Amino acid sequence: MNKTINVGIIGVGVVGSAVVLLLEQNREVISARAGANIVIKKGVVRDRSKTDERVKIPLTNDINDILDDDEIDIVLELMGGIDLAYEVAQKALKNKKAFVTANKAMLAYHRYDLQQIANNTPIGFEASVAGGIPIIKALRDGLSANHIIGIRGILNGTCNYILTKMANEGLNFDECLKEAQKLGYAESNPTLDISGMDSAHKLIILASIAYGVNALPEDILIEGISKINQDDIFFANEFGYIIKLLAIAKKNGDEVELRVHPVMVSKNEMIGKVSGVMNGISVIGDKVGETMYYGAGAGGNPTASAVVSDLIEIARNSSSPMLGFRKPLESGLKLKPIASIESRYYLRIKVIDKAGTLAQITSILGDNGISIKMLLQRESNDTGFATLLLSTHKSNELSIQKAIENLCTLNIIYDKPYMIRIEE
Amino acid sequence: MNKTINVGIIGVGVVGSAVVLLLEQNREVISARAGANIVIKKGVVRDRSKTDERVKIPLTNDINDILDDDEIDIVLELMGGIDLAYEVAQKALKNKKAFVTANKAMLAYHRYDLQQIANNTPIGFEASVAGGIPIIKALRDGLSANHIIGIRGILNGTCNYILTKMANEGLNFDECLKEAQKLGYAESNPTLDISGMDSAHKLIILASIAYGVNALPEDILIEGISKINQDDIFFANEFGYIIKLLAIAKKNGDEVELRVHPVMVSKNEMIGKVSGVMNGISVIGDKVGETMYYGAGAGGNPTASAVVSDLIEIARNSSSPMLGFRKPLESGLKLKPIASIESRYYLRIKVIDKAGTLAQITSILGDNGISIKMLLQRESNDTGFATLLLSTHKSNELSIQKAIENLCTLNIIYDKPYMIRIEE
Numbered sequence: 032m033n034k035t036i037n038v039g040i041i042g043v044g045v046v047g048s049a050v051v052l053l054l055e056q057n058r059e060v061i062s063a064r065a066g067a068n069i070v071i072k073k074g075v076v077r078d079r080s081k082t083d084e085r086v087k088i089p090l091t092n093d094i095n096d097i098l099d100d101d102e103i104d105i106v107l108e109l110m111g112g113i114d115l116a117y118e119v120a121q122k123a124l125k126n127k128k129a130f131v132t133a134n135k136a137m138l139a140y141h142r143y144d145l146q147q148i149a150n151n152t153p154i155g156f157e158a159s160v161a162g163g164i165p166i167i168k169a170l171r172d173g174l175s176a177n178h179i180i181g182i183r184g185i186l187n188g189t190c191n192y193i194l195t196k197m198a199n200e201g202l203n204f205d206e207c208l209k210e211a212q213k214l215g216y217a218e219s220n221p222t223l224d225i226s227g228m229d230s231a232h233k234l235i236i237l238a239s240i241a242y243g244v245n246a247l248p249e250d251i252l253i254e255g256i257s258k259i260n261q262d263d264i265f266f267a268n269e270f271g272y273i274i275k276l277l278a279i280a281k282k283n284g285d286e287v288e289l290r291v292h293p294v295m296v297s298k299n300e301m302i303g304k305v306s307g308v309m310n311g312i313s314v315i316g317d318k319v320g321e322t323m324y325y326g327a328g329a330g331g332n333p334t335a336s337a338v339v340s341d342l343i344e345i346a347r348n349s350s351s352p353m354l355g356f357r358k359p360l361e362s363g364l365k366l367k368p369i370a371s372i373e374s375r376y377y378l379r380i381k382v383i384d385k386a387g388t389l390a391q392i393t394s395i396l397g398d399n400g401i402s403i404k405m406l407l408q409r410e411s412n413d414t415g416f417a418t419l420l421l422s423t424h425k426s427n428e429l430s431i432q433k434a435i436e437n438l439c440t441l442n443i444i445y446d447k448p449y450m451i452r453i454e455e
Numbered sequence: 456m457n458k459t460i461n462v463g464i465i466g467v468g469v470v471g472s473a474v475v476l477l478l479e480q481n482r483e484v485i486s487a488r489a490g491a492n493i494v495i496k497k498g499v500v501r502d503r504s505k506t507d508e509r510v511k512i513p514l515t516n517d518i519n520d521i522l523d524d525d526e527i528d529i530v531l532e533l534m535g536g537i538d539l540a541y542e543v544a545q546k547a548l549k550n551k552k553a554f555v556t557a558n559k560a561m562l563a564y565h566r567y568d569l570q571q572i573a574n575n576t577p578i579g580f581e582a583s584v585a586g587g588i589p590i591i592k593a594l595r596d597g598l599s600a601n602h603i604i605g606i607r608g609i610l611n612g613t614c615n616y617i618l619t620k621m622a623n624e625g626l627n628f629d630e631c632l633k634e635a636q637k638l639g640y641a642e643s644n645p646t647l648d649i650s651g652m653d654s655a656h657k658l659i660i661l662a663s664i665a666y667g668v669n670a671l672p673e674d675i676l677i678e679g680i681s682k683i684n685q686d687d688i689f690f691a692n693e694f695g696y697i698i699k700l701l702a703i704a705k706k707n708g709d710e711v712e713l714r715v716h717p718v719m720v721s722k723n724e725m726i727g728k729v730s731g732v733m734n735g736i737s738v739i740g741d742k743v744g745e746t747m748y749y750g751a752g753a754g755g756n757p758t759a760s761a762v763v764s765d766l767i768e769i770a771r772n773s774s775s776p777m778l779g780f781r782k783p784l785e786s787g788l789k790l791k792p793i794a795s796i797e798s799r800y801y802l803r804i805k806v807i808d809k810a811g812t813l814a815q816i817t818s819i820l821g822d823n824g825i826s827i828k829m830l831l832q833r834e835s836n837d838t839g840f841a842t843l844l845l846s847t848h849k850s851n852e853l854s855i856q857k858a859i860e861n862l863c864t865l866n867i868i869y870d871k872p873y874m875i876r877i878e879e
Contacts, residue, residue, distance in 0.1 A: 057742070063782050165598065169592070169597070176761075176763030176764050178484055304725065304728050316587075323747075324749075338600075356490075360488070
């Protein structure tokens with residue numbers, strides 16, 4: 032007979048319910064693959080109205096009913112939030128229970144603490160990045176022979192849906208956000224998604240596996256998508272780019288740069304072809320070259336697929352080390368200071384439409400060592416104004432930020448120029 | 456101190472040399488990830504001229520120097536061929552050595568035998584399908600919670616290069632094949648690739664993981680790409696399709712269909728966007744939906760990346776069961792008979808250009824229950840002939856093959872109509 036693996040779920044909302052139902056519906060195939068019966072012994076909920084009514088497991092509201100239950104082998108944390116989730120993880124691991132989570136925010140702050148506490152007790156977190164796409168396993172196990180040269184990820188379906196809709200239908204950001212909310216792709220408070228913070232949580236988790244760098248969200252460059260408008264989309268389209276919110280990790284020598292921001296990327300690149308609410312991650316390894324992973328980054332079932340793959344891995348006794356390494360990965364890798372990041376840049380500058388304007392602007396750019404590659408001037412909706420759209424040759428953050436600051440002092444400038452980075 | 460894992464390589468040509476050099480060049484990061492030093496203790500070669508001159512490991516020409524060496528933990532088979540490779544695998548496993556291979560042809564025939572002999576001794580074969588793309592691990596570990604609804608793979612870079620070049624540059628098959636050979640993308644004898652057989656080997660390996668079905672290459676429908684011409688590409692382009700050699704697995708009820716053939720697939724699908732020499736695999740799971748995996752499917756370094764990821768997995772003691780399950784996966788799944796496969800079809804029919812021709816053709820199609828969806832007539836290069844290009848509504852293999860047979864009896868037909876399946 033098969034052995035039985037008992038799981039306790041903390042948080043039985045959309046994802047938790049999907050996990051329970053998946054384990055029931057695919058019970059046979061899962062038990063054949065795991066070599067064990069994976070049974071949800073009980074669940075902890077605060078608000079039973081969020082639990083799918085088809086879920087028939089015993090429910091309690093006391094987390095300790097799970098943490099102190101000697102028969103429970105795996106604690107599955109799906110409640111979200113940082114502090115309490117971290118406490119739960121610590122206690123589970125101290126009680127030698129394996130720990131599985133989809134909680135990217137908590138991992139963004141505590142993944143190294145947990146790795147240390149775990150001391151070989153398995154921790155699964157496939158669901159924390161890119162939902163159903165098995166990117167954690169791909170990076171940690173599939174690409175383990177490589178130095179990772181770079182990662183570019185579309186890690187937030189809400190933002191990708193909005194940007195795709197803006198590009199395809201000519202609508203503005205607010206309209207697309209509303210549509211995303213109507214369809215359930217965006218929360219009523221969408222800040223975490225559209226600010227880029229959600230992507231940043233996921234990026235620094237991936238960067239720990241790729242590079243062993245311990246970055247916090249506050250250490251890295253994060254910009255959201257709410258300022259993008261149709262001028263930007265027009266310019267991108269004109270020059271063969273598409274605008275995506277990318278999470279980027281790059282290694283240069285002994286420095287790693289991590290950043291999340293809108294990017295103009297070539298339409299011909301595979302990552303540029305990831306559209307709508309889908310996620311995609313391109314990883315470049317020194318030996319394997321580019322590989323790309325695509326799929327649903329959110330939703331009950333895709334997330335449950337990732338969670339249950341972790342449970343199966345634990346049942347099989349085939350877990351890899353949490354962050355993919357057993358001793359420090361690359362000693363001496365440092366986070367690259369934001370100011371020294373290099374890129375090409377796009378600027379949208381709304382100006383008073385009069386002679387000499389362009390000269391003043393190019394002069395300021397030139398003073399900051401920035402040279403223009405392409406330039407378009409568009410009529411503005413406001414009479415008397417024009418919109419300059421331009422891209423620069425390679426420059427760096429310090430120079431471009433200085434130039435933007437200088438531009439703001441000109442009285443021909445309507446408001447602060449808007450900048451988007453260009454990835455080649 | 457780290458433990459040491461000793462590896463013996465049988466076959467040190469392009470891939471074997473790349474493995475040796477990869478392990479040297481990325482030694483530090485690999486040892487951190489594996490928690491072990493992975494050392495190539497010796498290699499077996501028949502022809503030293505195929506070994507990269509930078510390879511400095513001890514070389515022998517006797518396989519038993521590896522199989523009988525008690526210090527060797529992992530036998531890495533990279534010599535290719537079926538019978539001897541299978542013998543080597545058996546002997547390695549019987550000697551309790553882990554076994555790693557990139558040999559898709561041997562696995563196409565002997566994967567179930569090996570699984571049985573192995574009896575929990577690890578077997579790695581990530582490199583056997585799609586080179587550097589970690590598709591074995593994705594399917595076996597990342598998607599393990601799902602019933603697999605379908606797989607569509609571009610698993611042969613040679614064919615994808617030729618088809619991409621034909622579509623982009625209007626060249627014919629022979630010209631593109633020659634170019635592929637010049638660039639080293641095709642062998643001097645390209646039959647294995649362009650016949651679809653190489654893709655078939657890979658497909659049935661994937662199908663074993665997805666469905667547990669034990670198919671042999673001779674059980675499944677396999678067609679190559681050598682008959683495709685610019686008429687076909689014109690038609691595809693006209694209606695938003697692109698022609699790809701796809702390896703397809705689909706589950707319908709308790710039947711699994713497996714087939715490899717050229718397909719007209721929508722340009723908008725992610726798999727349609729995989730171009731040039733790259734590989735891509737789309738997998739649809741019942742819970743996760745569609746996920747897609749993209750990367751280099753061949754070449755020394757990408758293949759070495761996959762091989763070494765298997766070595767690392769074995770060093771970590773984190774190997775999954777070879778084919779992803781510990782007891783029969785889905786009892787009762789049968790291979791679907793080729794005759795009952797359903798599809799839409801495209802036909803290219805070269806006919807004598809005279810009145811009544813179309814009526815005769817449509818009548819034969821109608822008699823076989825096949826109805827036309829789209830039709831184009833093109834001038835032929837041969838005076839007095841015309842080329843009819845048409846697509847059908849859904850039909851099945853039996854009917855379309857019968858119809859083609861019937862069409863061949865007409866004296867207005869120049870030669871056997873050419874058929875390509877259309878995937879919706």
